[in-house]
Amino acid sequence: MKRFLLPLLSVLAFGCSQNESSTQESKEGVPKPNILFIMSDDHAMKAISAYSKELIRTPNIDRIAQEGALMRNAFVTNSICAPSRAAILTGKYSHLNGLRDNRDEFDGSQMIFPKLLKTAGYQTYLIGKWHLKSKPQGFDFWKILIDQGEYYNPRLVSENDTTVVNGYTTDVITDEGLSVLQSRDKSKPFVMLLQHKAPHRNWQPNIKHFRLFEEDLPIPATLYDDYKGRQALAEQDQQITNMWLSNDLKLTPDYYEEETGTGGAVGPSDPESSYAAMLNRMTEEQRVPWDAYYDSVGLAFKSANLSGKELWNWKYQRYIKDYLKCIVSVDENVGRVLDYLEAEGLAENTIVVYTSDQGFYLGEHGMYDKRFMYEESFRTPMLIKYPKGIRSETSIEELVMNIDFAPTFLDYAGVEIPKEMQGLSMRPLFEARGERPEWRESVYYHYYEYPHGWHKVKRHYGIRNYRYKLIHFYHDVDTWELYDLQQDPQEMNNLIDDPKYGDVVEELKAKLIEKQIELNEQPEIIDLTRGEEFIGGDRL
Secondary structure, eight states: OOOOOOOHHHHHHHHHHHHHHHHHHHHTTOOOOEEEEEEESSOOGGGSTTTOOSSOOOHHHHHHHHTSEEESSEEOSSOSHHHHHHHHHHSSOHHHHTOOSTTSOOOTTSOOHHHHHHHTTOEEEEEEOOOSSSOOOSOSEEEEESTTOOSBSOEEEESSOEEEOOSBHHHHHHHHHHHHHHTSOTTSOEEEEEEOOTTOTTOOOOGGGTTSOOSOOOOOTTTTOOOTTOHHHHTOOOBGGGSOTTTTTOOOGGGOSSOOOOTTOSSOOOHHHHHHHHHHTSOHHHHHHHHHHHHHHHHHHHHHOOOHHHHHHHHHHHHHHHHHHHHHHHHHHHHHHHHHHHHTTOGGGEEEEEEESSOOOSSGGGBOSOOSSSHHHHBOOEEEEOTTTSOTTEEEOSOEEGGGHHHHHHHHHTOOOOTTOOSOOSHHHHHOOSSOOOOOSOEEEEEOOOSSSGGGOOEEEEEEOSSEEEEEEESSOOEEEEEETTTOTTOOOOOTTOGGGHHHHHHHHHHHHHHHHHTTOOOEEEETTTTEEEETTEEO
16 A cells, blocks of 8 residues: 655645535535544453454444444554543644643643534533543533542532432443433534543443453463563553552452552552442442452452462453453443434434543553553554445554544534644545545654653653654653564564664654654654754754
8 A cells, every 4th residue: 555644734735625625515405424422441452352352342342343444553642541532632742732641631721623513513512531620611511520430320520510320330421421412402413522431440340240251361472571671661560460459459458468569659559448438439239249249259369379470360360351341331332322323313424433542451561551652552442433424344554543533523524624733634544445545654652641640651752653663761761662563563672772773763763853843842852863952843
């Protein structure tokens, strides 16, 4: 497949020509599409059977790919919850939308795609996880979880009140979303952001799914990674071996002598109290089966008296099984929403997206969580269907990003894409016949949350093309990593000092600087190929 690097001005011109066409269609009476954006939290691509059948079957999420497109190379700009959400809303990288890490508060006064769609006549709704600290703006109606939210009996905040809804949160969020859709003004198009907490830590399954995944699941090939040649990876604290026995693995103190895990916390923590508080939120009807199941897990753990790799494997199995059980609930509820659209005759003219705020480590490199630019968390699932505009069973190989959602939705709605948006409309990829459209040749990434963030993941930025990835870790380290993804897809062999790849390193460092200047990024970087120091695009 022939690919081209698209200059910035050409991107803008191309976007304008698309918008003019879309606007004209709207003027001729073609109904604007509804948009249903379903996002989960920390859902790894590997845990969707449209991508991989190794761990789980997700028939309802898979329906979106079967009836539309599966993006095989989708990435985030910053693999952490709040920054990813801000990037999706604004179509801009973290350094321009102002939300670099989870400490930051989102500036709701800036332009986001729901505001533009509302101005264009859309009804705009937000249901579920928000996690941006500031009050939502640009929505006709919103009902959101407080901060991360709870898995059981969630507190939901709206414009007028805060309520506690008894039930399992994935079900509750879907109930709320369907209720809003049923009461909407049917003469207008709608955009709904339906955003789940699951499968975010600490992975509390629905009671009815406790007995799923009884057999041990396969161990990742890199579970016992020794981190040789990768300093930043060796110094992180998000290893499965350091999970909390209590709050993560759901054991009460009756079944272990002391809490040995760090949990990745950077300050004082009390995971046993946190777990007890979670249990106390449950109703008696919920608590009785919970205790019965996890007491059986605790008894088996205590009698096994595990150590070494056996203990490591036990922790992995406990983690991955609860994680996957949470995804089963997400998949069930995606099915409920898709069935509603079908029953109401809305499916044909509704763009449906399923995605996650980023990927997640399912034991790869011995880890859980996200943050790193390695493939498992840098990549994100992205499935999109729109019967009027996307052919069924379409597979897209181009490098797409979470900042591409906003311009794509605006394009299909016939709304002009603001020049400040750094993403690209994916519409040309869906409508391509024969020769592929011009598209980006590489993607840029920047993670900022250190040293104050969880898990001790160093600040880093990097660039990835279709074959190679270059990463620079900085702040209290200064290390570079290079990976040949064709030869080493699991990123075990850092090639930065391999003389055979010297030309590749030089070329990628030059491309990295070009990308930072293009994006108006301003980290202090050293151009080692020319011996010059840059801040943004200005030589010092």
